Amino acid sequence: MDETDVCVVGGGPAGMVAGLLFARAGARVTVLEKHADFLRDFRGDTVHPGTLRLLDELGLGERFAALPRGILAEMRMRIGDRVVVAADFRRVPGRYPSIAMVPQGDFLDLLAGEAEREPTFTLRRDTEVPGLRHDGDRVPGVHWRGTDGTTGTIAATLVLACDGRDSVVRAEAGLPVRELPAPMDVWQVRVPAGPAGETTDGRVFGRFTRGLAAVTMDRGDYYQTSYLIPKGQDAALRARGLEAFRRDLADLFDWPPERLAGITTCDDVQLLNVRVNRVRRWYRPGLLCLGDAAHAMSPVGGVGVNLAVQDAVAAARILAGPLRRGTLRTPDLARVQRRRNLPMVVAQAQQHGEHQTLLRPALEGTLDGVPLMLRAVDRFPALRGLTARLGGIGVRPEHAPPFARR
Secondary structure, eight states: EEEEEEEEESSSHHHHHHHHHHHTTOOOEEESSSSSSOSSSOOOOOOOHHHHHHHHHHHHHHHHSSSEEEEEEEEEEEEEEEEEEEEEOOOOOGOOOSEEEEEEEHHHHHHHHHHTSSEEEEEOOEEEEEEEEEEEBOOOOOEEEESSSSSSEEEEEEEOHHHOOOOOHHHHHTTTTTEEOSEEEEEEEEEESSSTTTOSSSSSEEEETEEEEEEEEEEEEEEEEEEEEETTTTHHHHTTOHHHHHHHHHHOOOHHHHHOOOOOOOOGGGOOOOEEEEOOOOOTTTEOGGGGGGOOOOSGOOOOOHHHHHHHHHHHHHHHHHHHHHHHHHHHHHHHHHHHHHHHHHHHHHHHHIIIIHHHHHHTTTTSOHHHHHHHHOOOOHHHHHHHHHHTSSSSSSOOOOGGGG
């Protein structure tokens, strides 16, 4: 049986940040990632000002800035015939008045490379966790299984569940989840980019009309496009055929037919089953959920990655000391949830408001002009700055603990 101080299940943003910070605290850390690499389509690629500031504090700011990336200074959307600015990140205080759009695989490779410089850090790829070890109510480690069929166990003082919205670890721990309503699912597809110099509304732009809604991100040689569909209607809408889907995209973005001809099969269109939920209790003795495993977010605003990172920072700051001293107890895990509950609740409330005032009416065909709140934000620059600060930094932002700074 292998032994470690912290076993992190899942090598996403929460898992890799937690692994890096606990290793910099001197703890033995093992991160288990079920895939061979971090290269997967349609993951959250927006890195917000709060996370950019954190990377600077960790000594990774310059290396992150060297990654290929786009810059988003304003969040724009077209509702009917009117273009509105929903957030102006240039008004966010500090060194980072913008959102960086970086493929998540590049971001995770950076974190993994830095963590592997720490002598107490181990990243095990191609390794999934099918179950937990149990000692009464306590979770003293995990069972693992490699893609080559090998199996084993790891004993750990602390298990961090960072394995996403469909967390196996959370389910195995029996932690109840409260599901919240979401009006939509999302079809995700790549659309080839147009000729050089083609004008867009910005690096990320949305279109909302009666019955249609989509958001697309300019990736240089293609548009990473999220087409919103009413919740649970995937099969019925696919039955209309790809030509109907291509017509909808053409109507929304004025893309010519030849641009959309590259969408040739239903396999080109991936479904994101949108879930918004929160775990009533993030922990049990020996185990703590972070990121989507604790609170799945809507894709609205791209805040999920950044909330997950902030969770990981709070966990390391609060738990590293007791872990080093051998005094880690369940009330310490509860402190992490208390610290991070408010930011999670505020973010989900903001997303619910946008669901109800914009997305649901658009999908139901009842959208009648720009919602009042968005009209106010668009009109008053100070409100654009406020929405950018709430989305880009959030409430109760986290800073790198002293032991992790470089």
